[in-house]
Amino acid sequence: MAGRTRNSSSKRATLADVARAANVSAITVSRVLNHPDKVSDELKNRVQQAIDSLGYIPNQSASSLASSKSGVIGVCIPSLSNVVFNDVLRGIYQVAGEGNYKVLLVDTHYSPLEEEKMVRTLLSQSPEAMIITGGDQTRSCERMLSQANIPVVQIMETLEQPLDMNVGFSHYQAGYDVAVRLLETGCHTLGFIGARMDTRVQQRMNGFMAALQERDRLDSKLIVTTPQPSSIALGGELLRSVISASGGKVDGIFCCNDDLAMGALFESQRMNIQVPSQLALCGFNDFEASAYINPSLTSVHVPRFEMGVKAAQMILDQLQERVPANRQVDIGYEIVMRQSTAVV
Amino acid sequence: MAGRTRNSSSKRATLADVARAANVSAITVSRVLNHPDKVSDELKNRVQQAIDSLGYIPNQSASSLASSKSGVIGVCIPSLSNVVFNDVLRGIYQVAGEGNYKVLLVDTHYSPLEEEKMVRTLLSQSPEAMIITGGDQTRSCERMLSQANIPVVQIMETLEQPLDMNVGFSHYQAGYDVAVRLLETGCHTLGFIGARMDTRVQQRMNGFMAALQERDRLDSKLIVTTPQPSSIALGGELLRSVISASGGKVDGIFCCNDDLAMGALFESQRMNIQVPSQLALCGFNDFEASAYINPSLTSVHVPRFEMGVKAAQMILDQLQERVPANRQVDIGYEIVMRQSTAVV
């Protein structure tokens, strides 16, 4: 009873309701909405009025079912808290929005099994395309994805064998390059601190270690990692570990991301260790703070927004049958040398 | 032709396909999926095998249409880049996931008009509930929301007249309290820097100014704002503005968020201004870095994750007909005094 007082408790208007109000057939209403050019101006006006007065909102489920077009792009990222994905998502949302696609976003918590479950959930929404992070899917997940027969873009890293399309860069090469650059600035004893250790962080570490190994500079005691999620606090802890492992001799550290690097920097300040004269620090991802902190932080800049944009564009191109120029894109990166590493 | 080579290009399996393969009726398959307890073990096994071998994934559009249950919660936030929403979203996703709800997330770019459009888009997906930021909706948006007849939670700030449910805190009171605390630490000339200036930032500013006004300490020249999006770089610029507007006399600044505060801190360091002895700084939102930076940053801590959790919980309670204990929750905040403000 009480609930019946507002007419808002009456059922949502349907195409048929609008059609009745406008004295036309349902399909005409549908056309006004989806192919306005195929309807005469007179009917268009009548229908539009009925739509407005009824507050009609199309039922996308019915539309999807009838047209097998959901207008949804599924997106899988490993973590909602990791700021790195903010920019990527922004790029995806921007392009998707422009193309009138909705984004269904899920968080896999860095777990391939959870990813598999989430992909199943996404696929049940009949997405027209998927964007998924990295290449670490379960077999079953890969199978679902390929059976879905929709465009799939794997992002964040370049893959040897993408499921379909791919936008990213080589974390291995980036790590390798960082080692080389740090050596060039005169570092002698290099360490690495890494948290979370997902496949991409591992690649950075592998590249870094390979470069050192090739030059006979690798001391694996100075490679300190933890599966814990990355944080500033952790950066401080890991810094202490490396310093003590090196007996105080480490003079350059590659931090697997800028959180860790900032933590290491703050901790250095507290320990009265001069950066960069006593200790060089290099981060990864180039957060905004890295450029402004004192001393400013050398970091690996990655065009994350552009990566999101590119991924979404490749999908739209594909969906609109414009064949995308490339099915695999290396978006690159740039090591930005700042005050936390010595001038060469 | 080429496209026909993989059987993956054949159509997605349906309930009927599974039913045929398992030699049962469609409804039985549906029951295995949704009410497994109502099916005999034998049939359950047969059906499950058919499901697995066909790689059947339910069509949520059809399900939504038939049951008018979409399993979707719509979420509106004003910005994907603003880190503040990460934690809130994490809370929402966690609780929603546990309740087997999917989240459809949209970004309104701080524009009520875009919000209205996005809400329309969300509603077309027949969400079972909505979470929306703040109370600054257009009339038309409010109407749609109430006509949708679903639980709606407005988050991030406490509202006088919520559309439905509400979780947040008083930004006005927080700003007021900051002024009081800064005065208590011995500041004489207080300024404010604010960016973006959405309604919540305005509330913080209003509260701050009111406290100063009441104590005859308000110098409106020292209230410096810009509609530009907040950033660390901007914090530095705004700091300079306030300092010059005050003729160098400002000795305490409330920054509308931690980005700005960090920018102000970094700039102070470059200008050789001692924090807090010459200048006290207080931020807002208490990012992780604020606790570790040197000097550590006084800031207003807000339980964002908890806010997201609470909002989602209120919705689940409502959807499961457990009447929620409260329809409006003040999640509170805490001013965390650190090194960037003097000890009292």
Add this chain to the structure above:
DNA sequence: TTGTACGCGTTATCAT
């Protein structure tokens, strides 16, 4: 416990 018939709201197809 299992099945049949029908409807959910929309669009595709084919007519007019």
Add this chain to the structure above:
DNA sequence: ATGATAACGCGTACAA
């Protein structure tokens, strides 16, 4: 340019 009819894939209601 407009309309009638039949899907789309699933769940509800009821029947057996």
